Amino acid sequence: MNISIITIGKLKEKYLKQGIEEYLKRLSIYAKVEVIELPDEKAPEQLSEAEMEQVKGKEGERILSKISDDTYVIALAIEGKQRSSEQLASEIDKLATYGKSKIAFIIGGSLGLSGEVMKRANDTLSFSKMTFPHQLMRLILLEQIYRAFRINRGEPYHK
Numbered sequence: 001m002n003i004s005i006i007t008i009g010k011l012k013e014k015y016l017k018q019g020i021e022e023y024l025k026r027l028s029i030y031a032k033v034e035v036i037e038l039p040d041e042k043a044p045e046q047l048s049e050a051e052m053e054q055v056k057g058k059e060g061e062r063i064l065s066k067i068s069d070d071t072y073v074i075a076l077a078i079e080g081k082q083r084s085s086e087q088l089a090s091e092i093d094k095l096a097t098y099g100k101s102k103i104a105f106i107i108g109g110s111l112g113l114s115g116e117v118m119k120r121a122n123d124t125l126s127f128s129k130m131t132f133p134h135q136l137m138r139l140i141l142l143e144q145i146y147r148a149f150r151i152n153r154g155e156p157y158h159k
């Protein structure tokens, strides 16, 4: 299985870089996982509604340019679908069973994801109604994907 994590914005914090490297290493025995980091659109602090849509639109174009037609897309969104770890594991398992070997998880920038990206998404994933910074989201997502593979293999994992 090929999994891409497509993200907007640079990963700056050293402690997060280390955590992400660790989970990428752990995941490498189960799947080919790559992180595609795309630049955010530079914008001033204060933006009108229309300007915000423009920024998200530009970031969205960058995201969409990295997704092939045969990729199953899961957009991370606060208002998306919440699941248990077991449900995510089962979804990944089903995708593999039905021959969907390419999955992309999308993490938005500080303004979130554009309507176009949400339209392209085959599914959504919410980690709660709380807002997480995109850098931390990357680490949490990788840990949950790792947990999903362990669950699917029946391998022991912390409860």
Ligand SMILES: C[S@@+](CC[C@H](N)C(=O)[O-])C[C@H]1O[C@@H](n2cnc3c(N)ncnc32)[C@H](O)[C@@H]1O
Pocket: 075, 076, 077, 078, 080, 106, 107, 108, 109, 110, 111, 112, 113, 125, 126, 127, 128, 129, 130, 131, 132, 133, 134, 137
């Ligand atoms: C700082 S958040 C963006 C917040 C923005 N106001 C919004 O409503 O989307 C950056 C990205 O992290 C991801 N994210 C943050 N919190 C999340 C959550 N609870 N569940 C799923 N994704 C989340 C989303 O992909 C979001 O686009």
